[in-house]
Amino acid sequence: MTGKKKQTDITPAHPLDDLIRxxxxxxxxCPGCGIGTxxxxxLSAIKRSCENLNNVSMVSGIGCSGRAAGYIKLDSFHTTHGRAIPFATGLKLAKPDMNVIVFSGDGDLFAIGxxxxxxxxxxxxxxxxxCVNNLNYGMTGGQAAATTPHKAKTTTSISGNPEDPFNxxxxxxxxxxxYVARWTILHTRDLTESISEALSRKGFSFIEVLAPCPINYGRRNKEKSLDSLKLYQEKSIIKNGADPASVDLDFQNGIVLGTFVNxxxxxxxxKYKMINGLD
Amino acid sequence: MDFWRVPLDAADVFVTKGVVHILEERCKGCGYCIEYCPKSILTFSSRFNKKGYHPPMLTGATDCVNCHYCEIICPEFAIYSVEA
Structure with a gap:
């Protein structure tokens, strides 16, 4: 009797529990890491815009963000380093009706891949x-990446990064x-809407998500996870349709967010079908 | 969210009510839900969970307006709200 009662007491699960393992x-x-958000x-965007979940798959590369493919309870694949997009390309061409999502980090997508x-x-x-952009190679110990801001301290640039990052x-x-957009994890609602728009449209869509890395990046730059979120709150400027050439990441003067290209x-x-007369 | 005065149409506006559920064993104590709750009804509890973090607890359980922000900002799938 008590056992039965206990079971009904363990109440409802998180609304996204049906999509995670x-x-x-x-x-x-890590605690405070933005990848989870x-x-x-x-996941919320998938729930919102994909009717048939059997037709959705997620592909990840290597890195902290690459773990996402292992946590989603849909068809997913954790590829070798940098090769998430080639795998996803093959998947898409083999199953053209499938909605293929590539969820990976800045190092995987923009350095090796x-x-x-x-x-x-x-x-x-x-x-x-x-692309979850946490400004460094988090999983391997916080080395300088292609997206590390100028002067930021990392394990491989102890007196400040001499390089300029990618825009x-x-x-x-x-x-x-x-389709090109940039949001931070603090702007979760906009981010969800943006991902859901990207999922329901045709063509190559790219969404950059700024996320704090409190353990490997934040610790060396005196920035705790809540400080990063406050920085996003204070410095972000939402400018939809802004010229992508003008949206360099500038944490001092303002981080431009929004949907830049659609x-x-x-x-x-x-085009392949047209050229080969497959229609 | 704090107002510096009561809005003039406060009596006419329908405010939703919510109940917050916290899955304590998943929490890693990042404090995002506590910091960004618009009604500031969450705080760190003095309890530890299995992993040694302090999960959040409710201070004003009836004040939740069911905005779901804690649910969507939580990186751990550890907190959510449902309509009361």
């Missing part, structure tokens, strides 16, 4: 690429992406 939760992401926004990214954008593959929205736009172009598969 709950046996693997709590996940490995970005992942949760992605940089070439795959620009060529998928050039071909206009029908993918949704979500990811400009890179995506220049390579040919048809244009229509025929996708690779459409």
């Amino acid at each position: 709950t046996d693997r939760i709590p996940h490995i992401w 970005a992942f949760s926004a992605c 940089g070439n795959h990214f620009i060529h998928a954008a050039r071909r206009n593959m029908d993918l949704t690429v979500i 990811l929205p400009l890179l995506a736009y220049a390579a040919g992406a048809t 244009r229509d172009k025929p996708t690779f598969y459409e």
Whole structure:
């Protein structure tokens, strides 16, 4: 009797529990890490805009964000380092009706996988690429990455990073992406809406999500996770339709957020079918 | 959210009510829900969970307006609200 009562007492589960592998939760992401929030926004967007969940799959590369593919309770694949986009390209071409999401980090997508990214954008593959940008290589111990801001301290740049970082929205736009947006994990509602818009449209969509990395990046730059969120709150400027060339990440003067590009172009598969008379 | 005066149409506005559920064993104590709750009804509890973190607890359980912000900002899937 008491046992029965106990079972009814363990009440309802989290609304996203049907999309996550709950046996693997709590996940490995550090306390205060923003990947969990970005992942949760992605799941909400999937729930909102995909009717048939059997037709959705997630592909990740290596890194902290790469773990997402292991936590989602849908078809997913955790690829080798940097090769999330090539795998997703093959998946999309084999199953053109499938909604393929690439969820990975800045190091995976833009450092080792940089070439795959620009060529998928050039071909206009029908993918949704979500890049969690935590400004460093978090999983391997906080080394300087292609997105680490100038002067930021990391384990491989102890007196400050001498390099300039990538402007990811400009890179995506220049390579040919048809949807480019940037949000932070604090702007979760906008982020969810943006991902859900990207999922329901055709063409190569790229969404950059700024997320704090309190353990490896924050610790060396005197920035706790709540400080990062306060920085996002104070310094962010929402400018939809802003020129991607003007949205360099500038944590001193203002972080420009919004949907920068939303244009229509025929996708690779459409053009392929046309050229080969498959219609 | 604190108002510096009661809005003139406060009596006419329908405010939703919610109940917050906290899955304490999943919490890693990042404090995002506590910091960004618009009604400031969450605080760190003195209890420890299995992993040694202090999960949040409710200070004004009846004040929740069911905005779901704690639910969507939580990186751990550890807190959510449902309509009362």
